[in-house]
Amino acid sequence: MALRKGRARNPEGRMRLVEHLRELRRRVLLALAGVAVMTVPGWFLYTPVFDALQAPVLAVDDAALTAALIFTTPAAAFDMRVRVALWVATFIASPWWLYQVWAYIAPGLTRTEKRRSLLFVVAGVPLFLAGAVLAWLVLPNAIRVLIQFTPEGALNYMPATDYVRFVMRVILAFAIAFLLPLLMVLVNALGLVSARTLLAGWRWAVLLIFIFAGIASPTPDPWTMIALALPMCALYFGAVGIAALHDRRVDRRLAARDAELLGPEA
Template structure:
């Protein structure tokens, strides 16, 4: 069976794109499954690490602070969620590659060279966001528990606490991918640096709204702690885009004979 012909630039027709979507989704699911199996195996030490900020806050506050498994199926439900949480993190190089392997056939030959550069930047940026969230988590938990009155216990619902932690960690990782997308779109000539700079007010607003949604508490420090690095990365990516646009403009200038 012959393949569907491509255009002169090497782009795929719609039918091949749909087939490619299915193939990449299946591969991403298999990667997440493999990572989740690892998460299932190491569940106990992983749960201990996730709960460690509560134990530290309990020790520093001298109060009873811990998890409350308040349902018959809560423990097994959390087991699955924690396993999948680790699966998303450890398989991030794989699913990021699949995303851009899907985009790659739709690009021209000149644009495809940026895919590998994106992947080389996207993986450490995602993991960097995960690490940053993990480092600030103990401080966040301690601050939030500092409002518990003396002599009182704070038994937090396991679903509520672990959902908050996993959402915070993964959201930071995804947020740190935004500057990489910005640079790639600029390198491909889709969005100019001036366009990114013109939207700086919206970028700051969206960053703080995103931080507020990820940390639905009254802790303003957490919101600022998450939104600030996102804003810094936005402006850093805009600066890189300006350098690229300037370099591109110079190349277009034909030297006088």
């Protein structure tokens, strides 16, 4: 009842700055709590996940290039398990923390806008995971290329914590990059940016995508960068296409409403 009265007094869901900050803190804490809970299955998934993470190094070692992961301190193995558990939890809990992002935005939206913006959660999870899968497909070749720079006669023994941190950052960078086109669709659905505006900056968008791909790419060769940049470009133009369809529907609806208001005088 109190919620209904509050909504009646404030139908647009407006909040003061302090209330926005409190709500933001609440959603961040809920997202972190979800990740913390998912560290429990992440802890028990450590062995198969770590085996998969070190597989590219073992494959290189089998190819007559000596390479191996080492633990340099007594606590390194425990620290590794905690890092991997949190990293796995981030992916398992992705529906939850993406929902928290949506829930923070939703109070200020109309009912129609809420339905449209829910796409952020529905499509965000597979896109996030697709970016991680692409990174995983690129990594073995990237690691092999990097290890080949080892001088002849030298041994490439890598601290396990440094190697896994490197792999986790690359995979997360790919995964987050795949969410950016979804943000474009979301801001268009909210009426903040038109498809024409998004398309007008396509040259800068492609340039920034390749710059990001060059920075996020784990190897200096151009093929890894292209493997990341091309799917992102395709997602960008796909997002522009979806935004254009949305704008066309909005224009038709506005035109029909104007014609109805003008009536016979038109």
